Each structure stands twice: as structure tokens, then as C-alpha cells.
Amino acid sequence: MGTEAHEDHEAGQEWADVSPDAARRLVRAAVEAFAERGYHATTTRDIAGRAGMSPAALYIHYKTKEELLYQISGVGHRLALGILEQAAAGDGTPAERLADAVRSFVHWQATHHTTARVVQYELGALGEEHYAEVLAMRRGTDSAVRSIIQDGVDAGDFDVPDVAGTTLAVLSLCIDVARWFNPNGRRTPETIGELYADLVLRMVGAVR
Amino acid sequence: MGTEAHEDHEAGQEWADVSPDAARRLVRAAVEAFAERGYHATTTRDIAGRAGMSPAALYIHYKTKEELLYQISGVGHRLALGILEQAAAGDGTPAERLADAVRSFVHWQATHHTTARVVQYELGALGEEHYAEVLAMRRGTDSAVRSIIQDGVDAGDFDVPDVAGTTLAVLSLCIDVARWFNPNGRRTPETIGELYADLVLRMVGAVR
DNA sequence: CCTTGCACTGAGCAAGCGCTTAGGGCTTCC
């Protein structure tokens, strides 16, 4: 209809190296369906149908429906953690690194908002072992952000009474983008990233 | 086990005037189950079991499982909207009213985090008409917060380049409390309310 | 041309789902 989102050329790219082709189609279909209706409301028939195959074909590539979710959640968490750790390891000032972290993380959440929605809001549906594995990565994202904020405090650049609490709030703000972002709305991943980077610098009391 | 949450005397209070007693037990059981596992993963047998009755008894008080969700979502949204509108209509400075709004809204989200979780994250499971009804109330919460921020800008108290975007971010920050809040953690609804009120005043550039 | 191996399908199974129905006790009125 000509109303496609402005970032279609990037969305779905995170699955480019899943092989074979049928497995890739299944993951993309599952992400779409899970993001739209949630894991429990999605049927394996729906996923297989979206991928253009019969319900039984799904089980050639994935043992269970939960394994599909685990694949999505694992890849998504690894990508998100990578973005934050790269920003934390940068060589700018703490303010520059924090702004970079928020900008790029938010940009990713918005661009890949379907994947992000599954990653952030469906982890409760994972099996016990897979859930524990994912939790470890989430602790990593927390410590990446906290280390930047702590650096800013130590350098005297930030004014933050409660580092742990502020870290939590910053991450919470970024994560929630996946819930409300609408690719057909006015805001682009770029403008939201800029806005949020600015808001977060204000939260930590960094001078502009 | 003696590890009960510190706000147990308040939690569940929002259903005090649901009658008869069996219907109230059902709502409380449904809130608990929906918050724990999500709407779609919760069975009517589970709800009835938690309420101490047979599966069939549920249908004497509610026509469908969705009607239970609608009751919860409706009451929850009305309470949340009331809190924000009361803060917006207060007679302090814009900074005082914004801090009050954030503090009391966050406090409510944390204290009633099971209800809040259902309210904020299960609205997609509502039927079409009920969903539209709830969306109208959500637009109300947005305009309540925006009006406070706009007042602050007009009065020259706030420095906000993007009022709509900042409103979105403030509400997003508060709403996400329902996702991560843990009643057995260190933070209480009061301390989170204080922290968030401070962070939001920084976001709008209000002088302390 | 035949065999092997693999992606895939049509049909369907056992289990669990939301919800219904027939009927039983209890209280409340005359």
C-alpha cells in the first residue's frame, strides 16, 4: 500500500545467517506471530502457515515451539548485550558513552521492535534452563550500563544519588520502547534515540 | 514464611467493593494468575481452583474469561487515570504537580503490581470493543501528564524541547515499573516513587 | 536405472481448552 515502515530494509536482518532457508522463514514467521499475539496465543499451525509450509514441517527444524522462542530470545539478547557492551567499552567521556549506549540501544529496539517485543516480554514463557541462561545475559546489560554511570560519577561528570536505581530506570525506559513503538507513527528510530539520549543525560545530571 | 511483602495490607484492596464474595474471590484469583503467567496461559480451571470453587462456578459470575479480564482492566485503568488526573488538577507549581503525579502513580503501580501488570501488559487480549474503551482511558492518562508538562513550559519552569515525546517517556518509565517490580526486593513503592519523581523533574529541566 | 537420504505432507492422536447442562442443597418467603 505504500505505507511501509521506513526501516524495512533493516528489519529482519538479524536472522540473515539462520540456515537452512526453511528454518529462517520459520524464525521470521514466529517472531512476527509472537510479537503480534504473544507466545501462548500463537499456534504452531499459524507459524508454519506464515512460513508457507505444513504444521508438521516445523518439527523438522525445531524440536518444540519453545525451542523457537529460545532461539529468538537468545539471538536477540546477545545482540542487545553486544550493543551496550560496545558502547560501554568506547573511549569517549562517560557522557558520550552513555548517550551512545542509549541512542544505539533504543535505535535497535525500535528498528527491530518485533524481535525486541518477544525478547523483552515473552521470556516468562521460556523453560527453566533457558530462562536462567537468558537471565545471566540480562544481568550483563545491567552491569554494562551501570559501569558507564559509575564512571561518570567517579569522574565528577554526573550527579547521581542512586546509581543502581538510576541504572534500572535508564534500562527500563529503553526496554519499554519495544512495547509502544509503532513503525507507522511519526517517530523514527533515529529521533527516538536522540530524544532518549538527551533525557538520560538529564537524568544523570550531565552538563550539556 | 515471614517473607511477605511490606505492602500486603494495601494489595488487593482495589477489589473490596466487588460483590458478591465469590465474584471478588474470582477477580483476585484471576489477577494473580494473569499477572503470573499471562492471560492466554491461564486456564479457567486454574482461576476457579485458586478461588476455591469448581470450574463451572466461574460462569455464574462472569459470562466469559475475557469478561474477567475486562473487569480487571477497566477498574485498574479507572484507578490509574484517577490518580493522574487528581495530581494534574492540584494547586501547586507545575514541578510539584508533576512530582506528585509520578510519585503517586509509581507508588500505585508498585503496590498493586499484580493488577498493574495485567492492566499494562494484557490489554491486547481484550475483545475489540473493550479494547477501544480502554484505549480512550489511556489517551486520558497521556493528556493528564502532558497538561502538567505544558503548564511548566508555559510558566518557564521547565525546559522541554519535545513535550509530546517527553510525556511519552515519562509515562513509559512509570508503566514499566509494573514489569520489573518485585515485592521481595529491597526497593519499596515509596523509595521508587521518590527516585522516579526526582528523575522526571531532571528530565523536564526543573530546577531543584 | 536404482538406491539412498532428506525435506516435506496428510492424517490424526492424546490431552487440554472454554464453556454448558442437569441437577442438588440451602436459604427465604408465604
Added chain:
DNA sequence: GGAAGCCCTAAGCGCTTGCTCAGTGCAAGG
């Protein structure tokens, strides 16, 4: 004491669910 009305249960209906399995078509190797 009997009728009426309400709250509740045991049983189960029709359907959908995640998942399985015997068998098919097809490309690769000899």
C-alpha cells in the same frame, strides 16, 4: 411445609492444541 430462587458441582461436549508418523517427491551418487 412447600415453592421459588440462588449458588454451586459433576460430568462432559465440541473443539483446538502441540506434536507424531507413515509415506511421498526429489535431488545426488553409483
